[in-house]
Every structure is written in structure tokens, then in C-alpha cells.
Amino acid sequence: xxxxxxxxxxxxxxxxxxxxxxxxxxxxxxxxxxxxxxxxxxxxxxxxxxxxxxxxxx
Numbered sequence: 486x487x488x489x490x491x492x493x494x495x496x497x498x499x500x501x502x503x504x505x506x507x508x509x510x511x512x513x514x515x516x517x518x519x520x521x522x523x524x525x526x527x528x529x530x531x532x533x534x535x536x537x538x539x540x541x542x543x
Contacts, residue, residue, distance in 0.1 A: 491538040498536060508536045 495508045503511040508531040515538060519527040527540040 486541050487543070489540055489542040493536040493538070495534050495536065508532070508534075511536050 496505045498508055498511050499505045501511070512529040512531050515536070516527050516529040519529075519538070519540065523540045523542075525541045527538055530537045530539075
């Protein structure tokens with residue numbers, strides 16, 4: 486199995502309606518949206534500058 490990682494810059498979160506100053510607010514909605522799309526649960530973490538999404542891919 487492979488793991489894919491997507492990093493989203495915090496300043497780009499405002500394009501999706503989230504605060505760029507609080508990237509942690511985007512974690513739960515992002516993980517929830519991916520639940521139906523991935524085999525295993527996606528891990529979504531927020532740092533001060535990025536939102537990181539990790540998921541198992543084929």
C-alpha cells in the first residue's frame with residue numbers, strides 16, 4: 486500500500502471558506518468529506534502554515 490500526502494497552504498484555505506488563521510477548523514470537514522472516497526480513514530492535521538492530508542492510495 487502507498488500513502489499519499491497533500492499539503493495545503495493555510496492562506497489557500499480561505500478559498501474554500503475557512504479561516505487562514507485557524508487551519509485546524511478545516512480538519513474535521515476535510516476528513517469527513519474524504520470518508521466515502523478512501524478505503525481507510527484519511528488523517529488530516531493542521532500546522533500553523535499548512536493543512537496536511539494523508540491517505541492510503543493504490
